[in-house]
Amino acid sequence: MKKSILVIALVAATGAMFAQKKTTTSGTVNFDATTSLDQLPKAENKTVIVAIDPKKGSVAFEVVMKNFTFGNPRIQEHFNGPRWLDSEKFPTATFKGNITNLAAIDFKKDGTYDADVAGDLTIHGVTKPVKTTGKIVVAGKALSANADFSIKLEDYGVDGPQIAAGKISKEPKITVAADLQ
Amino acid sequence: MDAAKKRMNPWLKKILFGIIILSIAGAGAIWYIFNEKFSDTNEIKPDYTVNALDLIHEFEKNDSLSNRKYGEKIMVVNGLVTQVEGADTTVNIKMADTTSGSYVIFAFQPQHRYEAKKIKEGELVSIKGSCSGGAYSQILETEFITFKRCALNK
Numbered sequence: 001m002k003k004s005i006l007v008i009a010l011v012a013a014t015g016a017m018f019a020q021k022k023t024t025t026s027g028t029v030n031f032d033a034t035t036s037l038d039q040l041p042k043a044e045n046k047t048v049i050v051a052i053d054p055k056k057g058s059v060a061f062e063v064v065m066k067n068f069t070f071g072n073p074r075i076q077e078h079f080n081g082p083r084w085l086d087s088e089k090f091p092t093a094t095f096k097g098n099i100t101n102l103a104a105i106d107f108k109k110d111g112t113y114d115a116d117v118a119g120d121l122t123i124h125g126v127t128k129p130v131k132t133t134g135k136i137v138v139a140g141k142a143l144s145a146n147a148d149f150s151i152k153l154e155d156y157g158v159d160g161p162q163i164a165a166g167k168i169s170k171e172p173k174i175t176v177a178a179d180l181q
Numbered sequence: 182m183d184a185a186k187k188r189m190n191p192w193l194k195k196i197l198f199g200i201i202i203l204s205i206a207g208a209g210a211i212w213y214i215f216n217e218k219f220s221d222t223n224e225i226k227p228d229y230t231v232n233a234l235d236l237i238h239e240f241e242k243n244d245s246l247s248n249r250k251y252g253e254k255i256m257v258v259n260g261l262v263t264q265v266e267g268a269d270t271t272v273n274i275k276m277a278d279t280t281s282g283s284y285v286i287f288a289f290q291p292q293h294r295y296e297a298k299k300i301k302e303g304e305l306v307s308i309k310g311s312c313s314g315g316a317y318s319q320i321l322e323t324e325f326i327t328f329k330r331c332a333l334n335k
Contacts, residue, residue: 025275025286025325026268040215046268046288047327051320060320066252067288067313067327074214091248092316179267 021053022143027178029063033153038167040075043068050178052136052143057102059117059145061176063093083160085124093123095130095176105136112137117147126156134176146177222290222309223332225255233260233276237283240315241324248314257334258285259307262300272297274308274331283324293332300333307334 027048033041049062065087070076080087097119099105105113113136121130134147150171153163162168229251236258240247260276263284271294277284287308289297300306310331318325 023321024266025284025321026266026273028269046271047273047286047329049318049320049325062316062318062320064313064316064327067329069288069329071218072215073217073219091314094319177269 020055021051022180023049023051024178024180025049027061027176029061029068030175030177031068031172032175033169033172035166035169037165040070040072041079041168041172043070043076043079045069048176048178050145050176050180052099052145052180054105054107054143057099059095059097059099059119061095061178065091065093078162084158090123090125093121095119095121097130099136105138107138107143110138110140115145115147121151123151123156124158128155141181143180144178145180146175148173148175150174219290219330221292221332222255222311222330223293223335225309227257227309228254230257230259233258233285234278236326237276237278237281237285237324240326241281241283244315244317244324251312252314254312255309256312256328257307257309258287258328260285260305262302262304262306265297265300265302272300274300274306281323282321285326285328287328287331290330290332296333297331308332309334 026046027050029045029048031043031045045063045068047064047067051060052058065085066080068076068079070079078084082088097117099115100118101114101116105115115134115136116131117134118129118131120127128151130149130151132147132149134145137144150173152171153159153168154170163170258276262274263277263279264275266273266275266286268288271289273289274287274297275284287297287310308328308331310328313327313329315324315326317323
C-alpha cells in the first residue's frame, strides 16, 4: 500500500515537473538584414526572455530592442533611431503564440521534435501573425528550442532610403534560440 | 601635352584639385564609418557607479525616469551574482532582488566573454557595461534591466 502511494506520488511529481512553465532570461535572437551591398546590418541579443509551457503549448518571448548589439556603432544608432525601429518609443518586441502540433511532442521523453508555432509578433508597435516550424530538444528536465523566420519590414511600418536602396534587406532573417529550465 | 597644361585655366586647376581633395576626404570618411568598432568597455570612463539592488529599486519605482537617466550610459554595477545563465555559447551574469524577482542582467563584450565564464554564483563582482534600459516583463511579471558590451570592472 505504502509502495503504491509512493509510486503515485512520484508519477504526480514527475508530471508536475514536466508540466511547469520553462523559462530563460538568456535566450538569443539574431537579426540579419545583410544584403550583397552591405554586410553590416546584423545583430544579436542575448538577454531575451523566453517561456514555453509544455502543458498548454504556449510560447512567448520578449526582446529589449536596445540590447541588440551590432559590430558597427553607426548601424546600431540607425537601428534604434526614429527612422528605423524607434526603440525609444517602442522599447520591446514580443511574440505570443502556441505550438499547434503539441500532440507530436513528448515532453517526458528525450528527443528532438519539430514544433509548428503560430502566434503574434509585435515589432515597432505593429502586431502581425507569424508561423514557423522550429525544433524542440528534450533532455531530462531541460528544453532547448530554436526557430527561424523572416519578416517583411514594411509590414511593421519600417522603411527608409537605405532599405529602398538595397543596403538593408527588406525581409531580414530572425533566429531565436533558447535553453530553458 | 605641355601646351595643354599651359592653356589650362588656373581656376579650373583649383577646382579639379578641390574635387580630388574632397573625394579623398569623402572616401576616408566612408571607410572610417564602415570600419568603426565599439571601444573596449574597460577603456571607457563610467558615467555612474551603482549597487545592483539600488539600481533595481530605482527602476521598479519609475522605469521611464530611470531609462532617461541611464539609457546608453556606461555604468559600473556592483553586486552579488545570483545566477550564471547559459546564453548560446557563452554566459550572462544576473544580479536579482530575491524578494521581488526583479533583476539586472549583463551580456559580455566578445573579448570579455571568457571573464564571465569564470564568475560563480554567490560572488561579489563589479561589472562595467552599457545600460540598455529596463522594462516590466509581461512573461515573468518582474522588472528587468539589461546591459550589453560588458566587462569585469578592473
